[in-house]
Amino acid sequence: MVRPALLKDLPPPPEGLFGRAGPLVVEVGFGDGRFTALYAKLHPERLVLGAEVSSGSVVRALRRFRREGVENVRIYHGEGSFALRNLVPPRSVLEVIVNFPDPWPKKRHQENRLLQRGFFRKLSTRLVEGGRLLLTTDHEEYFRFALEEALSTGLYRVETPPPPPLHLTTKYAEKWKGEGRPFFHAVFTKEAEDHAPWPPLRRYPMAHALLEGPLPEHLPLSKTVLPLEGGVAVLLKALKDEEGFYVLAHVEEEDLTQDLLLEVRRSAHGVYAGVSRFGHPLITEGVKGAVRGLVERLKALGLRVVQDHT
Numbered sequence: 001m002v003r004p005a006l007l008k009d010l011p012p013p014p015e016g017l018f019g020r021a022g023p024l025v026v027e028v029g030f031g032d033g034r035f036t037a038l039y040a041k042l043h044p045e046r047l048v049l050g051a052e053v054s055s056g057s058v059v060r061a062l063r064r065f066r067r068e069g070v071e072n073v074r075i076y077h078g079e080g081s082f083a084l085r086n087l088v089p090p091r092s093v094l095e096v097i098v099n100f101p102d103p104w105p106k107k108r109h110q111e112n113r114l115l116q117r118g119f120f121r122k123l124s125t126r127l128v129e130g131g132r133l134l135l136t137t138d139h140e141e142y143f144r145f146a147l148e149e150a151l152s153t154g155l156y157r158v159e160t161p162p163p164p165p166l167h168l169t170t171k172y173a174e175k176w177k178g179e180g181r182p183f184f185h186a187v188f189t190k191e192a193e194d195h196a197p198w199p200p201l202r203r204y205p206m207a208h209a210l211l212e213g214p215l216p217e218h219l220p221l222s223k224t225v226l227p228l229e230g231g232v233a234v235l236l237k238a239l240k241d242e243e244g245f246y247v248l249a250h251v252e253e254e255d256l257t258q259d260l261l262l263e264v265r266r267s268a269h270g271v272y273a274g275v276s277r278f279g280h281p282l283i284t285e286g287v288k289g290a291v292r293g294l295v296e297r298l299k300a301l302g303l304r305v306v307q308d309h310t
């Protein structure tokens with residue numbers, strides 16, 4: 001699995017991930033990877049970066065790529081928009097493939113859809129000139145929605161040819177074929193680029209503070225909601241152990257959602273409040289915001305900050 005371990009502001013060139021140069025393709029939501037493996041073998045010169053949020057799918061797909069000796073695929077376990085934002089340089093992607101994205105059919109959930117105006121605008125900064133996004137779906141309403149959203153940006157030419165047979169070999173395509181559902185396909189070709197750049201989400205080496213004072217007996221949090229610029233952090237619950245507390249936190253930022261653990265514990269230098277390494281969270285502005293919220297809570301309980309790296 002490829003972890004975005006670089007703390008630099010610019011995404012690494014794809015050569016760093018793949019060990020060679022080549023046309024870069026990003027697949028978002030590859031599921032069990034059966035299409036990805038076929039696609040990668042059919043285009044051995046291409047470099048395929050797959051992004052997938054489901055851990056189970058990532059494991060199944062990795063096994064498949066190993067078993068089938070697929071060499072030109074790398075995986076990012078996380079959100080597709082984050083992979084495009086932080087892992088690929090501007091104007092570097094030839095093709096983005098989205099097969100059977102989650103349709104989020106309820107009106108109140110539509111903001112969760114990947115293919116919307118804001119995404120299409122940002123994507124234009126990552127596609128090469130003439131680069132394209134290929135969408136295949138069984139969900140007509142989402143399909144029409146995606147067409148409208150892309151067209152409203154004025155940045156894409158949109159065509160709707162029949163789905164290429166290869167794109168109907170995915171697990172979900174097989175499932176819907178069995179039910180006789182119709183399939184829809186669109187090619188969104190970049191014709192212009194959004195003038196707003198899409199800088200990678202900034203990452204930091206650490207987020208913690210040292211405080212003076214007694215470790216509290218209790219740490220009442222009761223779902224503390226902390227508004228952030230462009231998102232929200234929620235301190236869900238504090239769990240006590242012998243050395244202090246683990247705090248369950250949820251952080252939503254533009255293009256990145258993380259569940260993580262924070263810690264409050266006695267250290268040689270005072271009371272440490274910061275990010276736990278468990279789960280290797282990415283330390284972003286939002287995560288720093290969550291730690292700042294936790295520190296405020298501790299200050300309200302009478303502790304005093306002596307070192308602040310939040």
Ligand SMILES: C[S@@+](CC[C@H](N)C(=O)[O-])C[C@H]1O[C@@H](n2cnc3c(N)ncnc32)[C@H](O)[C@@H]1O
Nearest residue numbers: 029030031052053054079080099100170171172
């Ligand atoms: C309906 S399934 C389709 C899977 C596969 N493409 C297929 O056709 O069989 C949607 C997939 O997208 C993944 N997914 C949903 N949102 C995602 C996101 N923001 N980034 C990456 N993967 C995502 C889900 O975990 C799921 O595996």
